[in-house]
Amino acid sequence: GNSVTQMEGPVTLSEEAFLTxxxxxxxxxxxxxxxxxxxxxxxxxxxxxATKADDKGSNKGFEAxxxxxxxxxxxxxxxxxxxxxxxxFCALLDSGAGSYQLTFGKGTKLSVIP
Amino acid sequence: xxxxxxTPKHLITATGQRVTLRCSPRSGDLSVYWYQQSLxxxxxxxxxxxxxxxxxxxxILERFSAQQFPDLHSELNLSSLELGDSALYFxxxxxxxxxxxxxxxxxxxxxxx
Numbered sequence: 001g002n003s004v005t006q007m008e009g010p011v012t013l014s015e016e017a018f019l020t021x022x023x024x025x026x027x028x029x030x031x032x033x034x035x036x037x038x039x040x041x042x043x044x045x046x047x048x049x050a051t052k053a054d055d056k057g058s059n060k061g062f063e064a065x066x067x068x069x070x071x072x073x074x075x076x077x078x079x080x081x082x083x084x085x086x087x088x089f090c091a092l093l094d095s096g097a098g099s100y101q102l103t104f105g106k107g108t109k110l111s112v113i114p
Numbered sequence: 115x116x117x118x119x120x121t122p123k124h125l126i127t128a129t130g131q132r133v134t135l136r137c138s139p140r141s142g143d144l145s146v147y148w149y150q151q152s153l154x155x156x157x158x159x160x161x162x163x164x165x166x167x168x169x170x171x172x173x174i175l176e177r178f179s180a181q182q183f184p185d186l187h188s189e190l191n192l193s194s195l196e197l198g199d200s201a202l203y204f205x206x207x208x209x210x211x212x213x214x215x216x217x218x219x220x221x222x223x224x225x226x227x
C-alpha cells in the first residue's frame with residue numbers, strides 16, 4: 001500500500017536558519033505529492049505540490065522537488081521566520097490506484113525562535 | 115481561508131451519544147472528503163463523496179456514516195461515541211474528486227467524555 005515517512009520532530013531552529021524536512025514515500029503508481037501546513041489552532045493549508053517527477057513546487061519561500069529515483073519530496077526553506085512555526089505534513093495522492101484519498105505522513109512540528 | 119466551512123468548531127459530548135458534523139465545500143467543488151486527525155493514528159482518510167454519491171471508503175468505523183446532499187454540503191454522523199473517537203475531524207473538497215488538489219476546512223474538534 002501507499003505510505004509516507006517524515007522525519008521525526010519536533011524541530012527547533014533559530015530565525016534565518018536553513019530548514020530541511022525529509023519526506024520519502026512508497027506508492028504503487030505515479031503519485032502527486034503535497035506539503036500541507038497546520039498553524040496552531042487552524043486547519044490544513046496547502047503549501048505546495050508537484051504532480052510528476054522532477055517537478056519543483058514552491059510557495060512563500062518553501063521549495064520541494066519530486067525525486068522519483070529516491071522516492072523523496074524534501075521540504076526546504078533558506079531562511080525561516082518565527083511565523084513559519086507550525087506542523088508540516090507531507091502527503092501523496094495516488095490517483096492511479098483508483099482512489100483519490102490523500103495519504104499523510106505523521107507531521108513534523110517546527111518551532112522557530114527569535 | 116480555503117472556502118471550505120465546517121460547523122461546529124468544537125463539540126463536547128458523552129460516551130454513547132450521537133453527533134453530526136457539517137461541511138460546506140468550496141463554491142463549484144463537487145467532491146467532499148472526510149479525514150480524522152488523532153494523536154495516535156495521525157491523519158486518516160474516512161470517506162469521499164462525489165456529487166451526492168459515495169466514491170471511496172477508508173478507515174471509517176461502522177458506527178460512522180456520511181452523506182452528501184443535493185446542495186453539495188456533507189454531514190458526518192458519529193454514533194455510539196467512545197472516548198477514542200475524540201479527534202479533529204476535517205472536511206476537504208475538490209472540483210472533480212479525481213486526483214486534483216484538496217482544500218481543507220478548519221476542522222471540528224470533538225471531545226468525548
